[in-house]
Amino acid sequence: MKRWFVLSMIIASLTVMSVFAATPGQLLIWADSTRAPILTQLGNEFQAVYGIPVKVVEMNFGDIRTKFVTAAAAGEGPDIIVGANDWVGELAADGLLSPITFLSSDQLKQFAPSALQAFSYGGKLYGLPYGIDVLALFYNKDYVTNPPTTPDQLFTMAQQMTSGGFYGLAYPVYGDPYFSAPFIQGFGGYVFGTNPDGSLNPNDIGLANAGAVKGLDYIVSLFKAGIIPQGEDYNTAVNLFTSGKAAMMINGEWAVPQVQQAGINFGVAPIPGGKPFVGVQGFMINSKSPNQIQAIEFLSDYVNTNDTMYKIWQADPRIPARYDVSARAEKVAPWLKGFVEALSNTTPMPNIPQMASVWNAWTNAINLAIDGKESSQAALTTAVQQIKQAISQ
Amino acid sequence: MIKKAILWISVALIDAILGWSITLLFINGSYALGIIVILLLVFIDYALINPKGYPFRYMLPALIILMILTVYPIYFTFQIAFENYATGYMWTRDQAINILLDKVVISPNPKFFNYSVYTLYKDYKPTNDFVLLLKGPDGKLYIASSPQPSSAGRYTSSFEMLTNGSVSIDGVNYSVVRSLKDPSQIIAISVNGENYNYFYSPSDQSTFPNLKFFNSNYGSILSNTEFINPEIGTLFFTTTYGFNKLVTAKYEYTLSTMPVVENGHQVQKTVLVNTITGQPVLEHNSAFWDVDPSTGKQTMIIGYYGYTGLANFSSLLTNKQIMSPFLSVFIWTFEWAALSVVFTFAVGLILAIVLNNRNMRFRTIYRTLLIIPWAIPGFISIIMFRVGFFNVSFGIINRIFLGEWLHLPPINWFGDAFWAKVALFLVNTWLGFPYMMVISLGALQSIPDDLYEAASIDGSSRWHSFWTITFPLLMTPLAPLLIASFAYNFNNFNVIYLLTGGNPPIPNSITPAGQTDILISYTYNLAFGGASGRNYGLAAAISILIFAIIATISAINFKLSGSFEEVNK
Numbered sequence: 001m002k003r004w005f006v007l008s009m010i011i012a013s014l015t016v017m018s019v020f021a022a023t024p025g026q027l028l029i030w031a032d033s034t035r036a037p038i039l040t041q042l043g044n045e046f047q048a049v050y051g052i053p054v055k056v057v058e059m060n061f062g063d064i065r066t067k068f069v070t071a072a073a074a075g076e077g078p079d080i081i082v083g084a085n086d087w088v089g090e091l092a093a094d095g096l097l098s099p100i101t102f103l104s105s106d107q108l109k110q111f112a113p114s115a116l117q118a119f120s121y122g123g124k125l126y127g128l129p130y131g132i133d134v135l136a137l138f139y140n141k142d143y144v145t146n147p148p149t150t151p152d153q154l155f156t157m158a159q160q161m162t163s164g165g166f167y168g169l170a171y172p173v174y175g176d177p178y179f180s181a182p183f184i185q186g187f188g189g190y191v192f193g194t195n196p197d198g199s200l201n202p203n204d205i206g207l208a209n210a211g212a213v214k215g216l217d218y219i220v221s222l223f224k225a226g227i228i229p230q231g232e233d234y235n236t237a238v239n240l241f242t243s244g245k246a247a248m249m250i251n252g253e254w255a256v257p258q259v260q261q262a263g264i265n266f267g268v269a270p271i272p273g274g275k276p277f278v279g280v281q282g283f284m285i286n287s288k289s290p291n292q293i294q295a296i297e298f299l300s301d302y303v304n305t306n307d308t309m310y311k312i313w314q315a316d317p318r319i320p321a322r323y324d325v326s327a328r329a330e331k332v333a334p335w336l337k338g339f340v341e342a343l344s345n346t347t348p349m350p351n352i353p354q355m356a357s358v359w360n361a362w363t364n365a366i367n368l369a370i371d372g373k374e375s376s377q378a379a380l381t382t383a384v385q386q387i388k389q390a391i392s393q
Numbered sequence: 394m395i396k397k398a399i400l401w402i403s404v405a406l407i408d409a410i411l412g413w414s415i416t417l418l419f420i421n422g423s424y425a426l427g428i429i430v431i432l433l434l435v436f437i438d439y440a441l442i443n444p445k446g447y448p449f450r451y452m453l454p455a456l457i458i459l460m461i462l463t464v465y466p467i468y469f470t471f472q473i474a475f476e477n478y479a480t481g482y483m484w485t486r487d488q489a490i491n492i493l494l495d496k497v498v499i500s501p502n503p504k505f506f507n508y509s510v511y512t513l514y515k516d517y518k519p520t521n522d523f524v525l526l527l528k529g530p531d532g533k534l535y536i537a538s539s540p541q542p543s544s545a546g547r548y549t550s551s552f553e554m555l556t557n558g559s560v561s562i563d564g565v566n567y568s569v570v571r572s573l574k575d576p577s578q579i580i581a582i583s584v585n586g587e588n589y590n591y592f593y594s595p596s597d598q599s600t601f602p603n604l605k606f607f608n609s610n611y612g613s614i615l616s617n618t619e620f621i622n623p624e625i626g627t628l629f630f631t632t633t634y635g636f637n638k639l640v641t642a643k644y645e646y647t648l649s650t651m652p653v654v655e656n657g658h659q660v661q662k663t664v665l666v667n668t669i670t671g672q673p674v675l676e677h678n679s680a681f682w683d684v685d686p687s688t689g690k691q692t693m694i695i696g697y698y699g700y701t702g703l704a705n706f707s708s709l710l711t712n713k714q715i716m717s718p719f720l721s722v723f724i725w726t727f728e729w730a731a732l733s734v735v736f737t738f739a740v741g742l743i744l745a746i747v748l749n750n751r752n753m754r755f756r757t758i759y760r761t762l763l764i765i766p767w768a769i770p771g772f773i774s775i776i777m778f779r780v781g782f783f784n785v786s787f788g789i790i791n792r793i794f795l796g797e798w799l800h801l802p803p804i805n806w807f808g809d810a811f812w813a814k815v816a817l818f819l820v821n822t823w824l825g826f827p828y829m830m831v832i833s834l835g836a837l838q839s840i841p842d843d844l845y846e847a848a849s850i851d852g853s854s855r856w857h858s859f860w861t862i863t864f865p866l867l868m869t870p871l872a873p874l875l876i877a878s879f880a881y882n883f884n885n886f887n888v889i890y891l892l893t894g895g896n897p898p899i900p901n902s903i904t905p906a907g908q909t910d911i912l913i914s915y916t917y918n919l920a921f922g923g924a925s926g927r928n929y930g931l932a933a934a935i936s937i938l939i940f941a942i943i944a945t946i947s948a949i950n951f952k953l954s955g956s957f958e959e960v961n962k
Contacts, residue, residue, distance in 0.1 A: 024613040051605025052612070069927075073483040090927070094483045095492055095695045101633035175896075230805065231785025285632075287492070290546070293616040294608065296635045353480055360905035360918055364898030371808035374900055386905050389713075 024290040027054045027298055030068065031082040032061040038315035039082070046302050052294050065091075072096045072286050079289040080298070085118035085127060085280040089351040092121040098285040098292055099124040102300045115321040118280040118348030123199060127282035128299050130309055131318030133252050135182055135276040136342040137269050138259060143247040147269035151183065151218060154248075154272045158227045161247045168227050170237040170246035173219055174370055177362040178349075179250065182274030184215035185347060191358060192350050202354040202391050207362065208380040216376035220369050250274075253319055253339050268338030276342065277349040281318060319343065357390035404441050408434065422485075425468055429460055474705055474933035477679055482696040489681065489697040493665060493674075496645040497629050504530050506628055506639040508537075509594035510607060511582045519603070521610055524567065524582055524589055527552055527620075527628075527639065536560050536567045536582065540618040548618040552628070595637050612636070619644075643668055698930075705934035715919060718899060718906040726911040729817070730882040734875055736822040741829025742867070746859075748830070749837045760834075767827035775891040778820045783807065810908035813893050817909060821888050825878070832874055836867050872954045879950070880943050889914045912939055 031039050036058035043054025057078065059067065065087050071077030073096070091097045103125070108116060111129060119127035137154075139147045143161065148154040158168025173179040185191075188211020193204030206212060222228045232240075241249035242262035249255075250271060259266050283303065285295050302308060309325040319339045320326040330336045349355070365383035368374040374382075411434045418427035436456070440449040449456075484492065506527045513522040525537040534555045540548035553560045559568035566585055572578040581588040593603045620628035620639060628639040646665045651673060653662040665674035667683055675682040680696035709715060747753070748760055766774065782788050783806040791803040806812050840863065848858045889895060895907030895914050906915055916939070920932035 025609060049604065051608045069483065073488075090480050093481045095489075096483070098632060101631075102635060175894075229786035230803070231787065231791075233780070233784070235780070236784070236787055290613065291616075292632050293630055293635050294612055296632050297608075300635060356921075364905050364907075367808065367896065368898055368900055371805060371897065373808070373897070379900075382900065382902075383905075386902070389904060 025052070025294075027052055027080065027291055027295055028078040029054065029056045029080045029082065030059055030064050030078045031056055032064065033058055034316045035082050035312070038312055042302065042308060042311070046298055050297060050302075052291075052298070054298065068286075069094065069096065072288060077286055077288070079286055079291045079295045081284050081286070082281065083127075083284060085129070085282065086349050086351050086355070088119055088121045088126045088284070089353045089355065091284070092124075092126050093353055096287055097126045098287045098289070099126055100128055100285070100299075101125075102296050103128075103304070107304070110322045110324060112321055112323065112343055114278045114343060114346050114348050115280045115282075118278055118351065119282055121351055123197065127280075127284045128304060129280045129282035129321040130303075130312050131281040131316060132321055132343065133254065133279040133281070133318055134339055134342050134346060135179065135250055135252050135271060135274070136339050137271050137274075138241060138249040138251055138255070139267050139269065140241070140244065140247050141265045141267055142244075144267075147248075147267065148272045151186070151273040155218075155222065155225070155227070158222070158248065159225050162225075162227050165245065167229065167240055167246045168248060169222065170232070170240040170249040170251075171222065171228050172232055172234040172237040173228070173250075173366065174230075174232065175363055175367055176234075177359060177366060178277060180216070180219055180362075180366050182250070182271045182276040183218050184212045185275040185277075186271070186273045186345075187211040187215035187218065189213075189215055190347070191355070192352070200350055200352050202352060203388075205384050205387055207358075207365075207387070208377070208384040212380055213376045216366065216369050216380060219366070220372075220376060223370050253317070253336075256317070256335060266335070268335045270338065270342035270345070274342075275345050275347060278343065278346045279349050280321065281316075282321070354391050358387050361386040361390075400441065404438065407437060407441075411437070425472070426465060429465055429468075433457060433460060470933045470936055473929055474937050475700055475702060476698050476930050477701045477704065478698045478930045478933075479928040482679060482698045484695065484697045486697040486699065489695045490665065492695060493646040493681065494644065494648070497631060497642050498645040498669065499631055499633060500626070500641045500643065504625070504641045505634075506530070506535070507594075507596060508639055509579075509597070510592045510611065511589035512592040513584075513587065513589050519592060519606055519610075522589070523592065523611060524584060525550070525552075525620075526569070526579060526582060529554075529625075534569075535622070536562065537620050538562050538565065538567075540614050543619075546617055548614055550618050550620045552620050552622050552625075645669065646674065701930070705930045706938075709931065709934055709938065715904070715916075718902050718904060718915070721899070722906060722910055722912060722915050725909070726883060729885075729911055730879050732818060733821050733825065733882040733885070734878050736818055737825035737878070738829045738833075738875060740822055740826040741831075742833045744826065744830045745833035745837055746863075749834060763830060764827045766823050767831075771824055771887055772891055774824065775820060775888060778816075778823075779892050783816050807893055807896050810897055813897060813909050817888065817892055820892055821882070821885070824888070825882075828878075832871060833867065836870050837863070839870075840866050868954075873951070876947055876950045876954070880947055883911070883943055883946075884913045884939065885911070886913045886917070890917075912942075 027043070029039055029043070036056050039054075040056045043056055047053050061083075064081055064083055068077055068081050069091070073094070088097065100119075112132065115129040115132055116125060119125055119129055137147060144157070148157050154169070161168035171179065184207070188206075189209055190206035190212075192200040192202055193206060195201045223230065229236075237246075237249060238251065238255060238258060240246035241251075242259055242264060244262075244264065283299055285292060285299075289295060303312075306322070306324055306328070309320060309322055310328055313320050313325060313329050317329075317333070319336060320329055326336060326340055330340070350358075361383040364386075365379040368379040369376045373379075411430060415427050415430050415434070418424075418430060433456075436449070437453060440446040440453055506529055508528070509526045511524050511526060512519045514520065522539060524539055527535040527537055529535060535552045536555060537550045537552035540550040543549045551562050553562050555567075555569065558571075559566065561567070566583075568583045569579045570581040570583055570588060572580045579591065581590050583589075591600075593600045593607045615636070616630055618630070622628075626641050627643050629642040630636055631640055631642055634640055645668060647668055648663055649666050650661055650663050651666070652659050653664065653673075655662070665681065666672070667674060670683070670686050672684045672686050674694070675684060675691060679699060679701070681694045682691040683694050684691055744763060748756055748763075750756075753759075780788075782790050785791060785803055785805055785808070788806070791806075795801040795803060804812050806816050844862050845858055848862060853861070889909060889911050893907070893909045895910035895918070897908055899906050899908055905918065910918075916932070916935040920928050920935060
């Protein structure tokens with residue numbers, strides 16, 4: 001009995017080591033559970049025409065990045081991963097990604113510029129984008145006929161509607177810089193400035209400039225006026241809106257299914273005066289893959305077509321990165337229009353590795369200001385000092 | 394007899410499998426794990442074969458798990474602590490060189506070549522024998538010979554221009570066979586008299602049925618082939634143009650031997666050379682650097698990891714960013730671990746004494762109910778507490794207890810350092826008291842009843858008997874467990890990370906740190922939230938440091954309480 005146990009332990013440990021390696025002549029893709037089924041289907045269709053088998057391994061979204069780093073560094077790992085643009089900085093700095101060069105200038109024009117910018121690092125494109133996440137203003141049409149167009153209008157509208165358990169605006173900004181970015185950047189703040197060549201300059205941090213302070217002051221004023229209840233986190237914000245207890249909500253397109261299921265008669269408009277981050281999802285190619293050209297055939301001839309991109313949108317309804325695809329999708333999902341409009345004033349989430357030292361400091365600044373422990377100016381100045389200190393290490 | 398046979402067969406099987414896995418591990422370069430498996434193999438054989446090793450058989454499974462799950466990770470942590478393993482330095486030096494040698498770069502002003510594939514058929518089926526017909530930018534035709542393996546995974550092919558429909562490459566004669574109906578169509582290529590038939594071309598739709606065969610049989614060869622012509626240069630299938638066309642390109646880096654000044658002497662050395670600038674690649678600070686010949690500016694191409702000595706430890710101690718909030722974090726970590734033990738033990742002991750009363754009815758039911766907090770996975774109950782109980786506007790405590798019953802203003806649980814700490818102790822006591830209760834119950838039962846009888850005859854009060862009999866007798870078996878609990882809470886990352894996330898932040902600190910951050914959560918943020926991505930080397934160095942701190946504290950504790958001696962008696 002014991003011997004069998006020993007035996008099975010060793011066999012198990014050996015098989016675990018060899019399962020996920022790429023093999024020449026076969027494409028291996030790592031994707032999460034939303035994307036894996038549609039990619040399996042597309043892979044089968046691709047194999048029928050091109051004769052290259054495509055194997056899709058389903059993993060947790062967060063695991064893909066960490067496992068890819070370890071596997072690819074050992075010269076193994078998949079040929080293609082499906083992931084987010086903010087992985088690009090770390091993965092490209094490690095030399096784990098192959099630049100994408102197969103798109104012609106006409107093909108590049110089909111994509112939303114922010115999507116391409118988001119996947120670029122050091123002047124090179126490292127991912128084929130397909131879907132975009134962006135924050136916008138959801139409004140309940142039963143309470144709001146015309147969505148506000150300026151931050152002041154949003155404030156007064158929300159304040160008038162807030163009373164006794166009903167809130168004008170659901171906005172889970174506490175502890176979440178991502179949600180604070182629309183106003184901080186909309187009023188003139190920025191995370192990193194840009195060099196003349198368009199790349200990000202980690203030594204120019206604009207999170208404590210006059211605009212950023214004004215933006216954070218605006219957010220704090222929403223709390224002080226009681227428009228946003230203290231301690232409102234993401235789930236409470238969504239619950240308030242879906243149960244009809246909030247007239248408006250700032251959230252991304254991923255919240256749409258929940259809002260639809262709750263039967264809310266909703267519309268979507270850009271955040272008044274807001275400049276949110278965009279997060280972009282796309283395909284990336286392993287630089288050590290023995291099947292680089294085959295991977296490119298799959299992506300350029302097969303994935304980057306209107307039909308396939310539309311199918312991916314149906315499976316994973318983010319805002320399509322290609323204009324022709326979003327125009328097609330808007331016909332069945334009119335709410336996409338508000339998000340596509342919101343895309344025009346956005347900034348890609350910085351993908352340089354220095355961004356990692358921004359989040360904590362920024363989160364602390366928001367919390368200190370909202371809790372009233374420090375002024376916006378003081379909290380943001382400290383945050384910028386912390387970021388500079390971390391980057392200079 | 395049969396028993397012996399089974400023994401020997403299983404020994405042979407285990408040896409074969411372990412031997413095979415050792416070879417695999419060494420081929421993969423995992424020497425550390427390989428050596429550990431060798432030690433295991435020796436030990437297993439000793440235990441199974443030598444009669445003296447018989448008792449060890451019962452320890453084998455535990456030892457194997459100990460080796461794989463404890464010894465190996467500890468060894469690995471120590472190893473990484475002395476390396477610069479971090480984002481940007483993820484490769485070994487050899488791997489880094491290979492990556493550079495594999496890079497193909499398209500030439501400036503590239504020339505494009507269209508191609509068609511001609512295949513030798515056998516029994517009316519295509520074979521893996523093929524040649525290419527290339528068409529240059531000026532319309533001239535070339536023959537590319539069948540790719541031959543040159544080095545690991547790479548192939549080379551020579552291509553030459555056709556003159557009057559034929560050419561000879563490396564002693565093989567090639568000539569084109571044109572269609573009789575339409576002489577512009579080349580239907581076959583004769584290779585030393587054998588006809589290779591027209592098979593596939595990316596610009597000819599009628600050949601697309603052959604695409605599958607092309608991809609699965611020729612694709613992986615062609616994608617690694619360098620097509621060489623002494624006058625034109627080299628052609629590649631690149632990641633820019635895929636299999637659509639060939640383009641003039643070259644390997645970006647090559648190895649070449651050149652004179653290098655080293656320690657004042659000129660020596661011949663193999664170095665990487667950038668084929669575009671012609672400059673040798675520099676190597677310093679665990680990385681390769683390209684040099685711009687006109688400005689002399691260096692850009693890092695790729696980094697690699699390796700032994701860096703005490704660099705991680707010294708950066709840990711000299712780093713202002715790490716050391717400045719260290720003292721306050723360290724003190725709170727101490728308070729946290731010590732008070733957690735005090736509170737959980739106090740609550741657990743009181744409940745144990747109550748439940749130990751034999752006159753109480755339904756004792757077992759209460760005992761079972763009180764163990765429930767221990768049975769629910771911590772990360773579930775912690776999140777329940779955070780969202781359901783302590784939320785400022787919607788949590789039960791603020792809304793119902795304080796708001797509706799007591800009419801008190803709400804408490805900002807995670808925005809205020811004092812209340813955040815109160816919340817942490819409340820949750821950790823809830824999570825930890827069942828364990829203390831269970832161990833106290835066990836220890837209480839071992840105290841003989843006649844001691845209490847004697848005490849009550851002597852007129853001692855219950856309170857007095859507790860402090861003079863129960864408590865001292867409990868401490869003997871429980872002290873080591875309390876010290877273990879202290880060490881556990883010292884590193885209790887889950888509760889801190891899931892409940893407060895270290896919040897509220899310390900205002901004006903030089904580095905982001907929270908008032909409820911303990912050492913492990915604080916350093917987690919430093920090592921994995923730092924400027925340069927993930928710094929595994931630094932993280933490993935920190936864990937070793939924390940290990941040293943805990944080991945010292947525990948050793949002093951054991952010594953002072955004399956726990957070990959007492960138990961041994």
